[in-house]
Amino acid sequence: MLRLLLCLALLGAAAAVPAGVLTRAELASRFPAPLSVGERERDVPAWPVFKQNGTRTELVGYAFESIDLAPIPGFAGVPVNLLVLIDSKGDFLDVSVLSHHEPVFLDGLGEAPLRAFAAQYKGLSPRQRITIDSKLKRTRAPDAAHAYLDGVSKATASVRIINQSVLSAALKVSRKKLGFAEGRDPDRIARILTAEFTKMGAAQLLAAGMITHVRLTRGQVEQLFRGSAGGGLDADALARPGELFIDLYLAWVSVPTIGRNLLDAASWDKLRGRLDEGDHAMLAMSSGSHSVIGEDFVRGSVSDRLTLRQDSLPVEMRDLDLALTLADNSRLPTENVSVFRIIGQAGLDPAGALDFALPITRSKGIVYPERITREVAIPYRLPASLYLLPRGRDSGWRGIWRERLPELLVLAAALALLAIALWRQQALTADARRFAWLRRAYLLFTLGFIGYFAQGQLSIVTITGVVQALSAGRGLAFLLYDPIGVVLWIFVGASLLLWGRGTFCGWLCPFGALQEFIGKVAGWLGVPQLRLRTRTDARLKSLKYVVLAGVLGGAAVAPALADRLVEVEPFKTAITLAFVRSWPHVLYALGLLGAGMFVYKFFCRYLCPFGAALAVMGRLRRLAWIARRAECGTPCQTCRHRCDYQAIEPGGAVDYAECLQCMDCVVIHASDERCAPRMLEIKRARTIPIVRVENLERGGA
Known part of the structure; x- marks a missing residue:
């Protein structure tokens, strides 16, 4: 038997890893005109889906099979394969079941509950906290941060696996094609307390860590390039090392306690009107010869002079091209004021540390100049009083x-x-x-x-x-x-x-x-x-x-x-x-x-x-x-005849592979009334006192 099981394991090791089954032609039949399916992407197994709008061809979204991206095994050890279609914002347009091996849905509950469960994703987004709870769905309205699905009775674990497959696959495509952040589970991200506000001045915001600050002189910048090909290239730095290069202040301006204190009322309202639910905004205020916005910067694009990472992963910040006015009491630089938007899909976690960086680049040469870059790290951490940690629900x-x-x-x-x-x-x-x-x-x-x-x-x-x-x-x-x-x-x-x-x-x-x-x-x-x-x-x-x-x-x-x-x-x-x-x-x-x-x-x-x-x-x-006596089986057969499983051999030995532990034989073994060898031991242990006849006669007299 052990050899047989080993052979089966070797056979299993040769099995091929399952992958997606749909071709472009099959997808085209599922998304007929006016939709069309493009070539499969090289960097991620997904097909772009387009729509003809007059003379323009617009991107509708991406279609993909979950088994290619998140092959999470179900309870038969085989992943459920779902066809998922997301739009250009990452929201679900459709989720349908291609194949599965879930025992509870095979000739059990039937496939109808499974397909009904998958259909609930339409209109939801992977950036929402999706909870499988019918009670919550009845009592709470969904919003941009939360969504609720009806589960399937007797299939709780199966639908959890399906939910994880859908979300994981959608997030992988969204990260590659739509700019979502890598590696962060939206269920585990903290939320900004939008209703919280405390009146504070600029000095208090700085002291509390809500504004971070870095100041560099030309001489300090020159020190960064010392010993490299970029050293000595800035004549102004050599001539005037104490001159201000940049005095930069950064603030998470979409947080009410920060934004409402830094901006005047009109600017705060203007900023909120440009942000969608879940979006974040960072405010950069600086003075000096250097700015986070260069002379050739195109408004509405991403600056290469200020970058952001979280958990060592890049987070895209895009200029909002928005003129904002600081409050009179801010006492912060107003020469260069820019605000950058981080979309909610980026998965920025307010509870995590932000790693801003100020890249400074120098060029050496004329025809094919060599570019030498040094970065100045600017750490930032939002105080815990400004966000709410996740409640503990997650989709996994x-x-x-x-x-x-x-x-x-x-x-x-x-x-x-x-x-x-x-x-x-x-x-x-x-x-x-x-x-x-x-x-x-x-x-x-x-x-x-x-x-x-x-x-x-x-x-x-x-x-x-x-x-x-x-x-x-x-x-x-x-x-x-x-x-x-x-x-x-x-x-x-x-x-x-x-x-x-x-x-x-x-x-x-x-x-x-x-x-x-x-x-x-x-x-x-x-x-x-x-x-x-x-x-x-x-x-x-x-x-x-x-x-x-x-x-x-x-x-x-x-x-x-x-x-x-x-x-x-x-x-x-x-x-x-x-x-x-x-x-x-x-x-x-x-x-x-x-x-x-x-x-x-x-x-x-x-x-x-x-x-x-x-x-x-x-x-x-x-x-x-199971205790045994020397007499068990030879000659006593009591336990063997009482064993309903017939797990005791004629010789008295117990076949543990067939014993189902009813313990009837253990009860018999311990019984003075049912165990024959035990009864014989007791009988032999009894003694009858021998009394002399004359003593009996005296006692009788």
Whole structure:
């Protein structure tokens, strides 16, 4: 089996990484006249879409496939592929589903909810904080900074992955083609407090760090070029080193506390009228022989004399060509006053440090002059009182972990309780009646809370998803979108090393708990319980390994086939969708539960590929935790005949790969009334006192 799994992994490693499937001709059929599709861009996998407007051809936006830009694996390990169309401002014109392998939407909920979810992006923007929350959508109106989407019940993690795919892909295209900033998640950007204002003078603004200042003389500039080809080229610097080169003040003028104090009322209103929601403006005020605006500068363009970076990434500042008047009490230079706009799409984070730079360039030579540039760094940091940090919601996996924190705490407490109980199994099984009720209560919790409420049914789908993701060279971050599953997997992984397969299959599997309840009820109702012959039972148990090999093989070489093969598990039908599914799937699940009424936990024992996978991994188990006596199997067969799973061999050894940890044999082993060797030990330990006959006669007298 281990050799087989290794071969499957090698086959998977040869699989090709999926990529976009649409050609230019296919895109043209999706965007008919008056639209037209241009050649695919070289720097990013996106097609420009144009529109004929009279004699002019206008850029409508860009179309692209999400799988080319953000191949985030879904729960089958294969990314959802979406066709996204954004306009020239980065706003979504359309999002549609091209292909997917999400189990919950394949013959489950159906594709209609998925397509309806994707359609909600139309009119939204990747610079908005998009929250998937139906309640918020009903109670809060969207604005330029926030938008709300209806989620899909029972598919919370899947739609989170889809949302991340849409946003990540759109941001990559927007950064390359539309000037959006690199590397910043709009969900994690602070917001300016536009309603906050404090009356302050220019000196107070400087002291508070709301205005930054740099002053350079010609001599200081000459020092920057000393030892280079640019040294000594400025005769004025050599003749008058103390002369002022530039006295520069920079301020984040779109922040009300700064702008309203620096500008007069008319200028403040004029500035606000030129900025869109989310835009920022920087004010440069200077005096001296040098200015951030050169003599040949074209108004409305980007200055090469003042640059801005944040997180080592360039941020474009474009001149607003706006005449502004400083307030009378500003006491700041008014010779050269310019205001630069930073669009909201640039992703400038008010909470982050700004790295302004003043490039100073000198030229040497006449025909082909050599340009030598030195930069003067001008750091700037907005005080924390002027912005609001993000509330913690984000479109990625962190958001869903925060939202599900109460469920995670309940699950963690339950798992801790189970671990303590299993570790102290002697105390747990000391009273058979009490143990039986405790086990029923825990299985009811597993079925109700872990299964139906928290949707925490672990499945072979996770393993096939990992196989497909690794075979395609993708990461496993998609697992983080299911926090309940992650916590369960961590616990199950640890339990495999201690107790083997049985901890999950016997205590934490919701479908297993459902089967166990049905089997117990069938026994109480007098339904005949079939116990197969040992040889027949062993042969049937090997079937689940064949099923496992088929499912993993399909996952490695044919994802579409794997989508069908995983349906051998009835978990999605019975637990995830609570039997709300097409009749063939419901009939199949009910058939397996019906078989479990006659053969105890039929599916778990003979067909479950996930149980087979855990049994293989359970070979790493370190403990032989089920106590045995020398008499077990020779001659005592009590536990073997009482084991409903037939996991005890005639010789008395426990087959841990088939043990589902019901612990009935542990209860018997500890019982003075049910364990034959124990009963014999007690009987032998009894002593009858020998009393002399004469003592008896005296006592009788």
